[in-house]
Structure formats: structure tokens, C-alpha cells
Amino acid sequence: MTYCVGLLLNEGMVLLSDTRTNAGLDNIATYRKMFLFEDPGERIIAILTAGSLSVTQTTIARIREAIDDNEATSESSIMLAPTMLKVAEIVGNTLSTVRNDIDSKMEASKVSTAASMIVAGQRRGGAMRMFLVYPEGNFIESTEDTPFLQIGEHKYGKPILDRVVRMDMSLEDAQKAMLLSMDSTLRSNLSVGMPLDLAVIRRDDCRVSERRRIEKNDPDFARMSQMWSEALRDGFTKITL
Template identity: 55%
Template sequence: MTYCVAVRVDAGLVMLSDTRTNAGVDNIARFRKTFTYENPGERAIALMTSGNLSVTQEVKTTLSRAIKESEENPEIQTLLNCRTMHDAVMLVGDAMRKVRTRMRQGMTSAEPSMSASILVAGQRKGGKQRLYMVYSEGNFIEATADTPFFQIGEHKYGKPILDRIIRPETSLSDAAKAVCVSMDSTLRSNLSVGMPLDLTILPSDACAFSVRRRIEPTDPEFARISMQWGIVLQQGFDSLPSVID
């Protein structure tokens, strides 16, 4: 399992993902879930993946191969030369459909699920920042002011803090704290989500990532956030009125 969260606020995009994959209690490994594509000042795009690892790795390989091939054939449309972010998410959705169709051929009902999800976030010069969720079938939805964040993977434990905090006017600093608290809540409640983490931040209109940071289990800043959040929760709980006499 995994947990990826991406937030879109007026000030920019904040993304955080874990690195744990779990194919059974004795088959746990680490794989990066966030991948960035950047032409600084012109565009910056991030993909976050969840679900069947063979599907998401093949989708990423397909997209990366197209970028390499476009060096000799500029007519090939890629994440780094497509006209809009909508075109970019269409490329991801098309790749998802083709990969899953190819992999399903010859498989039986007893084989593992081919379900996968991908978050696509970014901005190109002259366009607005966009955040999309791509489903297994290749269709997608876009984040709005009413729904300013997306989660994929083991999302239920980390949703309450985002519902209470994230608004379009939320600062990048507060959005970053919120996703860290969201991840900390998930780490404490689900063993299939694990560190290290990957934090990615894209300020609005910068078209270049300001943060691409690996958060290790010994990271002092994340540890302080986790500890302080626990203290605040306990204090808040202790201050609640009793419901019985």
C-alpha cells in the first residue's frame, strides 16, 4: 500500500508521498512514488503513483521513453513539450489505458489487481497550476477550489486534518505542515505506509520546484512536527467537556 497527498492552493502545489510497498507481511520494499519533470522557468510537472507497481512503473517508463525519443523526433508529444497541462494529463491517461490493456492480456482472474492511480500536478509558463487524479481506466478529474487536494492509497487516516485546514488561501508553509501531519497520522495508523518520505513543492508561476526533499526516519523537523502534534491533540482532548455526569 502507499499514501500520496497533493494540495493545490493559491500560493502553489505541495506534494508528499511515502516509499513503502507491501505485497505481504514478509515482502516489504521501498520504491519512490513521486517523479518530477522540469524545464525550469518553462514548466514543472510531478507524478505521484499508487496501486499496482508493475502498472505504474510501466506508465512512467512509457512517458520517459517518449521524452527521450522526442530529442530526435520533436513531433512526439511528451510531458515536456505538450501545449497545456490538460494535454499532459491526457498523455498520462492514455499511457495508463494502454499499459493496463497490454498487461491484462493472458491474465486470469486469480492474478493480482491491475488497479492503479496517478496524481498529475504542475504548471507550464503562461498557464495556471493544475492538479489532476488519473484513475485506472485512464479517465481523470481536476482539483477545484471546493476540492483543493487529492489523496491516493491509504488516505482515510490523513484526511481529517486536510478537511479542516486546507483552503485556497492557505500558505505554502501551512500546506506543507498539513500534509506532514496528514502523513504522520497515516504512519501511526497503518503499517503498510512507511518512511522515508518525498516532499515536493512548486510555487505558483515559478515553473520550477522550490523543494524536492527526502525525509528520512531520523529527520528532526518531521520528528518535531509529529511530537508537537501529539502534544496538541492530548491538550485539546483534555480540555473537552465531559459527556457524562
């Protein structure tokens, strides 16, 4: 499984994903779940993936093939699509087609082929938008009322986001909230694991503003995790019945 989360704020976007794929206690591997497609200054599109690895990898491969196709059009390539809404439609249609193809091959084994994606980005002159694409290919969009979207093992990391995320928060505070959300998930669910991929996209830059891979022994992440644990314990002791 995995945990991916995206925040859409006034200043821009923050995206975070883990890299663990778990097919049993003795079969754990690391695969990238964040994919960035960039034409600096013109267009930036990020896709985060969760669920069946065969479905998500095939979907990303087909999206890349469509981009590289010499006969690509605005109907087939996310890098030529006129709007982010059209990008979400292309990704959703590709995901749905791949899932149906693999479903027919996996029917007898009863293996889940469910997969979902977060699609986010901006083209020059257009609005910055973020969508959650479901396994069937349909999607919902992030709004001011719900400025963050999650896929995968999201329940452990949701409470802190519900309490602190606001559209007007800084990108720095947003990164802190995201990493603490991930830390809570890492502590409570073994199917989510390091390393982590973090990306920041400032509004109207149409490029990746910051990108980091956070390894298991990262001192800054370890310090933040320790401080968060201490703050929770301290807060708990101060509360009276």
C-alpha cells in the same frame, strides 16, 4: 500500498508521497512514488503514483521514452503538450494502455493491476493545475472547493486536510498540514512507510522550488509528530460531554 497527496493553493503546490511497497508482512520494499519532469522556467510536471508497482513503473518508463523520442510530438510527450489538460490526457492514456497490457498477462493469477496517479504542474504562460488520474485513464481536476487530491491509503490523513486546508493558506502551513496528514496515516496503516518525498512548486516559477527526502530518523518530523500527539491529547482532555 502507499499514500500520496497534492495541494493546489494560491501560492503554489505542495506534493508529498511515501515510498513503501508492501507485498506481504515479510516482503516490504522502498520505491520512489514521486516523479518530477522539469524544464526550469518553462515547464514543471509532477506525477505521484499509487497501486500496482508493475503498472506504475511501466507507465512512467513509457512516459520517459516518449519524452526522449526524437520524433516526439505534442500528442505523445508531456514535455511538449500545449496544456496541463493535454498532459493529463497523455498520462491517462498511457496508464490505461499499460494496465490493459498487464491485465491480459495477469488474468489467471487474479492479481490486482489497479493504479492511480496525481498529475500536477504548470507551463510558462499557462495555469497551474492538478488532476487525479483513475486506473481507466479518466481523470478529475482539483478545484477551489477541493484544493487537495489523494491516492492510496488516504482515509486516515483526510480529516486534518478537510479541517485546515484553504486556498489562501501559506506554502509553509500547507507543508505542515501535509506532514501531519502523513503522520496520521503512518500511525494507522502499516502499508505506508518512510522515507517521504516532499516537493514545493511556487506559482509561475515553473521549476521545483524545494525538494526534500524525509528519512525515518528525521528530527524535525519526529518533533512535529510528537507535538501533534500532545496537542490531540490536550484537546481531548479539554472537551466535556
